[in-house]
Amino acid sequence: MSILVVGSIALDSVETPFGTAEEALGGAAVYFSYAASFFNRVRLVGVIGKDFPEEHLKLLEGRNIDLAGLERADGATFRWKGRYDYDLNEAHTLDTQLNVFETFAPKIPDSFKDSDFVFLANIQPGLQLQVAEQASSPRVIACDTMNFWIEGAYDQLRETLKSVDILIINDAETRELAREPSLVKAARKILEWGPTTLVVKRGEFGVLMFHGSSVFSAPAYPLEDVFDPTGAGDTFAGGFMGFLSTQEEITEAAIRQAIIFGSTLASFNVEDFSLNRMKTLEMQEILDRFAEFKLLSHFEEVETTG
Amino acid sequence: MSILVVGSIALDSVETPFGTAEEALGGAAVYFSYAASFFNRVRLVGVIGKDFPEEHLKLLEGRNIDLAGLERADGATFRWKGRYDYDLNEAHTLDTQLNVFETFAPKIPDSFKDSDFVFLANIQPGLQLQVAEQASSPRVIACDTMNFWIEGAYDQLRETLKSVDILIINDAETRELAREPSLVKAARKILEWGPTTLVVKRGEFGVLMFHGSSVFSAPAYPLEDVFDPTGAGDTFAGGFMGFLSTQEEITEAAIRQAIIFGSTLASFNVEDFSLNRMKTLEMQEILDRFAEFKLLSHFEEVETTG
Numbered sequence: 168m169s170i171l172v173v174g175s176i177a178l179d180s181v182e183t184p185f186g187t188a189e190e191a192l193g194g195a196a197v198y199f200s201y202a203a204s205f206f207n208r209v210r211l212v213g214v215i216g217k218d219f220p221e222e223h224l225k226l227l228e229g230r231n232i233d234l235a236g237l238e239r240a241d242g243a244t245f246r247w248k249g250r251y252d253y254d255l256n257e258a259h260t261l262d263t264q265l266n267v268f269e270t271f272a273p274k275i276p277d278s279f280k281d282s283d284f285v286f287l288a289n290i291q292p293g294l295q296l297q298v299a300e301q302a303s304s305p306r307v308i309a310c311d312t313m314n315f316w317i318e319g320a321y322d323q324l325r326e327t328l329k330s331v332d333i334l335i336i337n338d339a340e341t342r343e344l345a346r347e348p349s350l351v352k353a354a355r356k357i358l359e360w361g362p363t364t365l366v367v368k369r370g371e372f373g374v375l376m377f378h379g380s381s382v383f384s385a386p387a388y389p390l391e392d393v394f395d396p397t398g399a400g401d402t403f404a405g406g407f408m409g410f411l412s413t414q415e416e417i418t419e420a421a422i423r424q425a426i427i428f429g430s431t432l433a434s435f436n437v438e439d440f441s442l443n444r445m446k447t448l449e450m451q452e453i454l455d456r457f458a459e460f461k462l463l464s465h466f467e468e469v470e471t472t473g
Numbered sequence: 474m475s476i477l478v479v480g481s482i483a484l485d486s487v488e489t490p491f492g493t494a495e496e497a498l499g500g501a502a503v504y505f506s507y508a509a510s511f512f513n514r515v516r517l518v519g520v521i522g523k524d525f526p527e528e529h530l531k532l533l534e535g536r537n538i539d540l541a542g543l544e545r546a547d548g549a550t551f552r553w554k555g556r557y558d559y560d561l562n563e564a565h566t567l568d569t570q571l572n573v574f575e576t577f578a579p580k581i582p583d584s585f586k587d588s589d590f591v592f593l594a595n596i597q598p599g600l601q602l603q604v605a606e607q608a609s610s611p612r613v614i615a616c617d618t619m620n621f622w623i624e625g626a627y628d629q630l631r632e633t634l635k636s637v638d639i640l641i642i643n644d645a646e647t648r649e650l651a652r653e654p655s656l657v658k659a660a661r662k663i664l665e666w667g668p669t670t671l672v673v674k675r676g677e678f679g680v681l682m683f684h685g686s687s688v689f690s691a692p693a694y695p696l697e698d699v700f701d702p703t704g705a706g707d708t709f710a711g712g713f714m715g716f717l718s719t720q721e722e723i724t725e726a727a728i729r730q731a732i733i734f735g736s737t738l739a740s741f742n743v744e745d746f747s748l749n750r751m752k753t754l755e756m757q758e759i760l761d762r763f764a765e766f767k768l769l770s771h772f773e774e775v776e777t778t779g
Contacts, residue, residue, distance in 0.1 A: 420773055464772075
């Protein structure tokens with residue numbers, strides 16, 4: 168089994184009520200890869216500039232992340248600068264410098280084309296489709312997107328969705344994509360457009376998953392403080408796809424467990440800036456927190472209530 | 474076992490994106506009583522004016538709700554007028570006429586003083602404490618409050634909380650009461666002030682319960698449309714206390730089940746205006762939806778993930 172991810176690699180500068188990080192390792196493909204690497208080997212496709220610190224590449228290689236699809240372009244690496252206030256659900260972008268990411272056209276190495284699990288992180292929907300079409304025998308293609316593409320490339324996004332099995336987006340994106348204020352109705356609509364599973368990320372309120380006529384509601388882990396939410400969504404996707412890639416059959420039960428693994432990884436990631444918490448994370452901690460999620464949502468059935 | 478509730482009885486006029494209701498039966502004590510009456514006999518203490526329609530009293534009596542504590546005062550009944558937009562989590566108050574409710578001083582009939590389960594709906598905290606002190610042998614005293622009292626009667630509310638076992642409020646109230654932006658930290662703080670259990674209502678995001686060092690996260694039922702959210706919180710409290718009152722021991726497991734029963738009742742209530750959906754609700758429907766809540770939040774444990 169192998170996991171392919173295509174997406175951004177960035178240097179992030181972040182302010183939160185708890186502190187600041189300057190030019191720290193970030194980007195959707197990076198957060199995804201690191202989280203997924205707890206479960207399987209990951210193949211990363213992305214672009215960096217000449218200024219990208221070598222130590223970050225060493226960190227990823229040390230996690231058994233295959234960088235054969237890493238393009239080193241002339242110019243500067245993608246930079247994002249943002250601030251979070253006490254409402255850590257909302258990022259306020261202070262500055263975006265796309266740099267080499269602006270003209271990113273993913274090139275999938277031949278050695279990556281047999282990947283079983285493909286994650287199309289948030290890039291232009293037409294590029295997402297090109298990547299999906301190059302996978303020779305994918306078992307699961309999952310994808311993310313954002314309001315920018317929903318508003319600016321709606322038709323192309325709808326076309327891409329025809330090739331997607333699992334769409335992983337947040338609740339505002341779900342409503343905007345379906346043009347429908349009821350989340351449940353929006354989800355049902357999207358499930359007619361290609362994806363067989365819709366995973367709706369709701370930040371501190373957990374995750375809702377729609378699959379056929381079934382709905383699964385996963386709690387969020389009740390952290391005392393969210394230190395830095397940057398990368399939580401992609402870390403979730405990495406844990407989710409990572410666990411799924413260990414499963415012989417992609418059943419609904421496996422998808423539900425994958426959502427808890429994704430939530431578990433994300434809950435660790437937000438405990439510190441950048442990938443700092445992930446760097447010291449052990450598999451046993453992940454399994455322990457998975458068990459805590461079980462206790463968190465457990466209640467007993469009732470026989471009769473008189 | 475018997476349940477006592479003290480709180481408002483109202484005639485509500487409500488606009489939602491789905492329609493309007495004029496002078497419909499409402500009020501915290503009414504929603505609570507009706508929901509709790511599925512489980513046990515309820516004793517209601519509240520005040521109405523001379524203009525209160527007789528049919529509403531017949532409806533409550535028909536549910537085996539004891540109206541011996543109902544005061545009929547000179548003047549008009551409490552009226553509330555509000556509007557909900559597509560974000561049905563937020564009520565916009567258009568008009569409030571307290572009328573006879575403005576000088577409401579609850580008088581607990583002697584025959585009500587042996588009540589086991591007491592719910593202090595949202596009224597002035599000093600009045601809540603007076604009611605609590607008149608209960609001769611309460612097993613559980615639960616209470617609600619709102620930003621108006623947190624801001625205007627903080628010390629009195631803190632005093633009342635010393636006599637309360639279970640506090641049932643929403644997430645904004647939790648943060649404001651504790652003066653702490655982190656919900657988890659706010660909850661821990663409040664649990665040092667008297668209540669042994671804090672139930673935090675989060676609307677479409679479900680319920681978080683804090684009890685000792687334990688946390689329980691209950692999902693919300695994924696309705697296609699919330700028709701009218703008025704009374705959802707008090708209906709929740711009614712289902713919650715109603716179920717608890719059937720239990721020999723108030724264990725954490727029972728509290729968790731009670732939260733699901735409360736959520737179940739509330740999910741039905743928001744399907745129509747006023748008590749319209751409740752009027753046709755059957756116990757079997759409640760049990761069926763309880764089982765749906767189980768499926769909604771179920772995932773399997775993992776042995777090992779390789």
